[in-house]
Amino acid sequence: MGNKTPLYGKHEALGAKMVDFGGWDMPINYGSQIEEHHAVRFDAGVFDVSHMTTVELHGTEVPGFLDRLLANDFTRLTRPGQAMYSAMLQEDGGVLDDLIVYDTGEPYLMVVNCATREKDLNWMNQVAENFDCTIKERSDLAILAVQGPNALEKVTATISDAQAAAMSELKLFQGTWTEGWFIARTGYTGEKGVEVILPADEAPAFWDRLLEADVAPIGLGARDTLRLEAGMNLYGSDMDETVTPFESNMASTVFMEGRDFIGADALKTRQSDQQLVGLVMPGKGVLRAHYKVFSNGREVGEITSGAFSPTLQQGIALARVSETSADMSVEIRGKQNPVECVEPPFVRHGKQVYKPKEN
Amino acid sequence: MAEFPTDLRYLATHEWAKLEDGVVVVGISDHAQDALGDVVFVELPEIDSTCSAGDEVAVVESVKAASDIYAPVSGTVTEVNSNLEDSPELVNESPFADGWFFKITPDDPSAIDTLLSAADYQVVCEEEH
Numbered sequence A: 001m002g003n004k005t006p007l008y009g010k011h012e013a014l015g016a017k018m019v020d021f022g023g024w025d026m027p028i029n030y031g032s033q034i035e036e037h038h039a040v041r042f043d044a045g046v047f048d049v050s051h052m053t054t055v056e057l058h059g060t061e062v063p064g065f066l067d068r069l070l071a072n073d074f075t076r077l078t079r080p081g082q083a084m085y086s087a088m089l090q091e092d093g094g095v096l097d098d099l100i101v102y103d104t105g106e107p108y109l110m111v112v113n114c115a116t117r118e119k120d121l122n123w124m125n126q127v128a129e130n131f132d133c134t135i136k137e138r139s140d141l142a143i144l145a146v147q148g149p150n151a152l153e154k155v156t157a158t159i160s161d162a163q164a165a166a167m168s169e170l171k172l173f174q175g176t177w178t179e180g181w182f183i184a185r186t187g188y189t190g191e192k193g194v195e196v197i198l199p200a201d202e203a204p205a206f207w208d209r210l211l212e213a214d215v216a217p218i219g220l221g222a223r224d225t226l227r228l229e230a231g232m233n234l235y236g237s238d239m240d241e242t243v244t245p246f247e248s249n250m251a252s253t254v255f256m257e258g259r260d261f262i263g264a265d266a267l268k269t270r271q272s273d274q275q276l277v278g279l280v281m282p283g284k285g286v287l288r289a290h291y292k293v294f295s296n297g298r299e300v301g302e303i304t305s306g307a308f309s310p311t312l313q314q315g316i317a318l319a320r321v322s323e324t325s326a327d328m329s330v331e332i333r334g335k336q337n338p339v340e341c342v343e344p345p346f347v348r349h350g351k352q353v354y355k356p357k358e359n
Numbered sequence B: 001m002a003e004f005p006t007d008l009r010y011l012a013t014h015e016w017a018k019l020e021d022g023v024v025v026v027g028i029s030d031h032a033q034d035a036l037g038d039v040v041f042v043e044l045p046e047i048d049s050t051c052s053a054g055d056e057v058a059v060v061e062s063v064k065a066a067s068d069i070y071a072p073v074s075g076t077v078t079e080v081n082s083n084l085e086d087s088p089e090l091v092n093e094s095p096f097a098d099g100w101f102f103k104i105t106p107d108d109p110s111a112i113d114t115l116l117s118a119a120d121y122q123v124v125c126e127e128e129h
Helices: A008-013 A033-042 A062-069 A117-128 A151-156 A161-168 A200-212 A220-229 A264-269 B030-036 B109-114 B118-128
Strands: A017-021 A024-029 A045-048 A053-058 A083-089 A095-102 A108-112 A134-137 A141-147 A175-178 A181-184 A193-199 A275-281 A292-295 A298-309 A314-321 A328-332 A335-343 B015-020 B023-028 B039-043 B056-062 B066-070 B075-080 B102-106
Touching: A008 A024, A008 A200, A024 A033, A024 A220, A033 A045, A033 A220, A045 A200, A045 A220, A053 A062, A053 A117, A062 A117, A083 A117, A095 A117, A117 A134, A141 A151, A141 A200, A151 A161, A151 A193, A161 A175, A161 A181, A193 A200, A220 A298, A220 A314, A275 A298, A275 A328, A292 A314, B015 B109, B023 B030, B023 B075, B102 B109
Parallel strands: none
Antiparallel strands: A017 A024, A045 A141, A053 A108, A053 A134, A083 A095, A095 A108, A141 A193, A175 A181, A181 A193, A275 A314, A275 A335, A292 A298, A292 A328, A298 A314, A328 A335, B015 B023, B023 B102, B039 B056, B056 B066, B075 B102
């Protein structure tokens, strides 16, 4: 048996189909994955993401530590509690993980992936040796993400007046501590919403209040199609230690100028023709990870994440390729299927937004 | 709990088959549709194509995976359920009726008797867990 989140009993009571996810017993769906997907696009849904690793950064030199650790520039943040998405790189420029860090002041708050927990903590502890910075894991906390066009309204009805007031002040990509909970306007779906980090023993009651407010429980299956439609990478599928952020559609999160972060030197010299692009299949069918991608009849790469998009009603994918063109296709069961190469995201706020990629 | 209608025959690969007016109707079981999750696409065989028992003749794609569908008997495909093109969810909603896949005119109508009974197929499903 794997690790269990504080909401494991809630998932079981709802009849969720449970799967192993990075050593955790997590709900893949509570019935129909597609209905869950639509609930988030058109109303509101709640995800238990307590398997993710929350860490606190203590010490007087945390900003300096983060400036060395991360490819994105923590010193550019201007608002208190502002969130920053960044890659953490090896010396050779390969992506160790992607993460969110909040500019809360000490102790700073960071959330990293669960499958990379041990690797991340070892690496951060090693880098922190050169700074007045200590890393403290907060496994006593749960994380619930509430996402969808009606998410903020529904969350407001389930939290205290003080918490609701604090939440209403938040801008997109900003978080704040309020009465022992950290509420942030972040997410992994391309919809409005919040991620709430709270004491594990308070999570089941919050979950119940959300369900009473007609927020739908959403499993990891819909989480994956939602994030893919939103053009967001999944670590371990769309990028890993073998590729750089430039090869992973993450160039906008890398700030090189005047900085000396780990991996920066390698990024300056490492040559590559690889890029992560979006694919849309006009014909019927489903795109899936590891299908081969062709340009002008020549194999140029493979799909890293693929799915049937419930919003667009067609196959969509992220693919790492060495070439794009107007004549691209994906091989499915030995047959070539024409695809359009696009720039992610595919969907934002429930609407199709992708643009054709210029070759 | 999945249903196992006793008037049908089954393959260990989760297809069901039923002889109706000399034609074998084929679909996937309730157990199979539940394991697959939401079905989003079904690739059906060509009408008039011939097949041998055990041939991969169709593909069902769910949110989770692509799975081959095997011919339960040898014969000729005479009809496919074209409703599945626009409504693949019929496979989830009605696996034993509206969600049927295709019909085969069998070379030997008695071949269906060699397939699993509902009770034997249920044992196969239980052993998977």
